[in-house]
Amino acid sequence: MNYKVNFTNEKEKRAMKDVFGATVAKMGEDPKFVYLDADLMSSIGTKKWADAHPTQAYNVGVSEANLAGMAAGLASSGLKPLAHTFGPFASRRCYDQVYLSIGYTKNDVIMIGSDAGVTAAYNGGTHMPFEDMALYRAIPHATVIDVTDSAMLENVLPKLLDMKGLKYVRLGRKEVLGVYEAGADFEVGKAALVKDGSDVAIIACGIMVAEALKAAAVLEAEGIKALVLDMFTVKPIDAEAVIAAAKKTGAIVTAENHNVIGGLGSAVADVLVKNTPVPMEMVGVQDEFGQVGPQDFLQNFYGLTSEVIVEKVKAVIARK
Amino acid sequence: MDPKLSKQIKTFATQVRIETMKEFKVRGFGHVGGALSIADTLAVLYEAVMKYDPKNPNWEGRDKLVCSKGHAGPTLYSILALKGFFPMDWLNTLNIPGTHLPSHCDKNQTPGIDMTTGSLGQGVSTSIGLCLGDTIQGRDCYTYLIVGDGELNEGQVWEGAQFAGHHKMDHLIAFCDYNKKQLDGYTADILDQRDIGAKFAAFGWDTQDINGNDADAVYEAIIKAKATPGKPHMIVLNTIKGAGVKAVEEMSANHHIVVSAELADQALADLEKLWAEQKG
Known part of the structure; x- marks a missing residue:
């Protein structure tokens, strides 16, 4: 891992979907790469590349079960498939196909669920995945990633192409608050320390890493030194980093753009209760x-903000 | 059809039924009806049609077979053993802990099984992926898909049918084992299939409707399908659930049955008599 944090509380200039599209185009230089989409290429920035590469990109139409199953078959034929649709459809809509044809059958496939959590915004409750990570976590040996920003997306996605098994990646499509400098390098399965501290550890993923950094700045001004860990790989979770953070700070707050049941909070709690029980609070749906x-209304409504993180940090420190 | 080849396939089909019934006899239960109804088609494919290498089951240039009605695994296992993919004595291990032969097909367990199946409908999409993958990689081979008639209840079947039809996947040859029964009864009573061929034709498939327990008809249908470019192929196999074992054919509910020693012994005696005549 080799990364520099550069958090200015400003939105990136490039939308995540454009970064995704450019990254997919780059991955397409591998002749074994094949891209599948369920009628959402225009929404995720891949249409232009897909149109120019008809033997590498296939639109399966609005049929997610077939999307997942075809990806499995393509993997069995020796290709390296990546399949995209919105998060709710990439998870609950085709769960049995992902579970059996990909997971159980040991096919090497990247599944992408875009519009993570509240980033689904105006598409509303029907399109808002708060359970996708929980579902994928329950599939044995699956890798689950919640992307933080564009630097991470363009670094991590290509790394998954030659990784074994089922990989699920969730991301937003719009501009996010940037956390890392361009050119950052990450290791899948290893948490990234984005801020050191000694009084409490905030373990976050996805858009909540930026909220955690905002919260840490507020806390710092009040004399509370918060450590912030970016746990972008929610599974397999970096247990070593969780244990070290618990030992160092004695209190943990998790923050995720997802239901607290089955997501990052649950994963961290699993590690803590077995190894280093310390007071813990969960920020999430x-x-x-x-x-x-x-999105800002939804973040406020569901408590996915730096303000709520600050409150939970104070509550957890009081429980020490 | 060449009479010598016809005889060879039919003799092999009987041998396949014998070995399949032995598997069920050892275990005492199983998905007997649907295993027997598809035996002729599988015998045709492995005896006279598909290219494969038992010593190199993962050879990239092989034809692939996805038995989406994964519960017909025992028939496929007897064929794979007879063709040398693994030792014959594995056939005594159906469904016991640690076996390589689980009730439903598993590509990670059994040499020669090209795709894991069992959750119905999924083999349609995975076979399309396999077939497309071969096309993308410039391999000259076919993918064979077997679906059950009850399986057509699954929406995923029709998702895949749209894709294969749209993309004119003429190296995909599918069979529907239309034995008219599913687990709870007759397909016509549970969800009437109506005209299966017409449905696939509406999705842009080339279709045929044949006697699926007549090996000659199955062989000729495959030859005809291969000579019809530009469309995926659906060969509707009119079959009898339990075909080839009278006692099973006559049962009203024969999807998953208890196989008594008496039933198995009678079936094996009849089949072995037939086999001796065929070998003649």
């Missing part, structure tokens, strides 16, 4: 369905 609205 508290067992609710999604709804329609702008």
